[in-house]
Amino acid sequence: MSLSPHSLPSRPSFRTARRADIPAIVAMLIDDPIAAARESLGGEDYRDYEAAFAAIDADPRNELILVEVDGEVAGTMQLTFIPGLSRRGAERLQIEAVRVAAPYRNRGIGRTMMEWAVERAGDRGCALVQLTSDKARSDAHRFYTGLGFTASHEGFKLRLS
Amino acid sequence: MSLSPHSLPSRPSFRTARRADIPAIVAMLIDDPIAAARESLGGEDYRDYEAAFAAIDADPRNELILVEVDGEVAGTMQLTFIPGLSRRGAERLQIEAVRVAAPYRNRGIGRTMMEWAVERAGDRGCALVQLTSDKARSDAHRFYTGLGFTASHEGFKLRLS
Numbered sequence: 264m265s266l267s268p269h270s271l272p273s274r275p276s277f278r279t280a281r282r283a284d285i286p287a288i289v290a291m292l293i294d295d296p297i298a299a300a301r302e303s304l305g306g307e308d309y310r311d312y313e314a315a316f317a318a319i320d321a322d323p324r325n326e327l328i329l330v331e332v333d334g335e336v337a338g339t340m341q342l343t344f345i346p347g348l349s350r351r352g353a354e355r356l357q358i359e360a361v362r363v364a365a366p367y368r369n370r371g372i373g374r375t376m377m378e379w380a381v382e383r384a385g386d387r388g389c390a391l392v393q394l395t396s397d398k399a400r401s402d403a404h405r406f407y408t409g410l411g412f413t414a415s416h417e418g419f420k421l422r423l424s
Numbered sequence: 425m426s427l428s429p430h431s432l433p434s435r436p437s438f439r440t441a442r443r444a445d446i447p448a449i450v451a452m453l454i455d456d457p458i459a460a461a462r463e464s465l466g467g468e469d470y471r472d473y474e475a476a477f478a479a480i481d482a483d484p485r486n487e488l489i490l491v492e493v494d495g496e497v498a499g500t501m502q503l504t505f506i507p508g509l510s511r512r513g514a515e516r517l518q519i520e521a522v523r524v525a526a527p528y529r530n531r532g533i534g535r536t537m538m539e540w541a542v543e544r545a546g547d548r549g550c551a552l553v554q555l556t557s558d559k560a561r562s563d564a565h566r567f568y569t570g571l572g573f574t575a576s577h578e579g580f581k582l583r584l585s
Contacts, residue, residue, distance in 0.1 A: 285509070292510055315513030324483065325507060345504050346486060348446070349453055349521050352476030357518070360510050385584050392584065395556060395577035407580045416556035416579025419568045423546050423553065 273333045275375050280327040280339070282320075285312050287336045288329065291362040297397050330363075330376055337367040338376055344387065353390030356380065361394070377410050434494050436536050441488040441500070443481075446473050448497045449490065452523040458558050491524075491537055498528040499537055505548065514551030517541065522555070538571050 280288060289312055292298055319325045319341065330338035340361040344354050358380055363372050384392045395418035396403045404414060441449060450473055453459055480486045480502070491499035501522040505515050519541055524533050545553045556579035557564045565575060 288509055298510065311513035312509050313513075315507050315509050315515075318507035318515075319509075322485065322507065324485070327509070341508055343504070343506050345518075345520065346476050346479035346483065347502055347521055348449055348473050348476050348480075348488070349459065352472035352474075354476075354479075357506075359506065360508055381582065381584070389584055392582040393556070393580065395554070395579050397577055404578055407578075410582070412580035412582045414578045415581050416558055417565055417575045418556050418577025418579040419554065419565075419573035420576050421542065421553040421571070421573045423542070423550055 275330045275332050275337055275372050277376075277379055278329055278331070279320075280316070280329040282313065282316060284329050284336070285309055285316055288327070288339045291336070291339050291364050292360060294365060295362060297399060328376075328380075330372065332367060332372070336364055338363040338372055340376055340380065342380060342383065344384075344389065350390040354387065355391040355393055356384035356387070356389045358392065358394040373406065374410065377407075381410075436491045436493050436498055436533050438537075438540055439490055439492070440481075441477070441490040443474065443477060445490050445497070446470055446477055449488070449500045452497070452500050452525055453521060455526060456523060458560060489537075489541075491533065493528060493533070497525055499524040499533055501537055501541065503541060503544065505545075505550065511551040515548065516552040516554055517545035517548070517550045519553065519555040534567065535571065538568075542571075 286309065289309065316327065319327045324344040324346075326342040328340050328342060329336065330340075338361075341359045343357045343359065345357055346352075346354050358377075361373070361376065363376075381392050392412075394407070394412075395416075396407060408414065447470065450470065477488065480488045485505040485507075487503040489501050489503060490497065491501075499522075502520045504518045504520065506518055507513075507515050519538075522534070522537065524537075542553050553573075555568070555573075557568060569575065
């Protein structure tokens, strides 16, 4: 593929999500074959999401990240820094809710997001970065392994009614 | 096995860990073939652990739990309540660092611990309980599946130096 100079892809930029970003983030969470089955967006009622956003925003160990390319929403992920006694008291970074917006997929943005998150974890002194990925996402598994992650664990989930 | 009345096993009791419990908890974390490889207990220096304990203790979304049987330390686990926009803004409970002390294994204490944690998650309105378990722990996997958990995810870890 050859790109003319004006169409060279811009680098993604990263910032903490704001309240006004909630609809765009929810749209990305839902635009996913696995997640769509469990989300039931009830029209324009974002009250539940706004309460969750406020909880994340006020928590110094949780960060909801918005990724932009040329000012457009391109991706999201949530970072949770978990303190623990294991590994001599080191924090671990857990990454949840990783999504790249449909028009921006297959352009290396997911890789840039993970590299950014791992660098954040290193700067903070975390001993470990962890995430789980649905076993149905076989492409994602090659992606994470390619980034140096090891699929060393089984990820167990129990849904509560 | 028949038990005389005075040897009937007592029910485990649960409480939030205190600073004085750190050595007992660290001993349980280390007394494990998988974890032992990554922990290097440097004599009696618990400073790193104490800083991590203080961080957990001050965080309303992290709880370090101590399990006792007849006043003796029998187990530990850490609960982390993670807010998120997924699942209509529901919290999820993540369980980490689950250990049963050697003399208390194979007595159903692990099951009681998980049931207690799942009940806590339900009381708090969590939509999901999640944990990862090293693939080398095949016994643990049957245990979690038997409790209703689904091994639906790959658990990826990246160690930072």
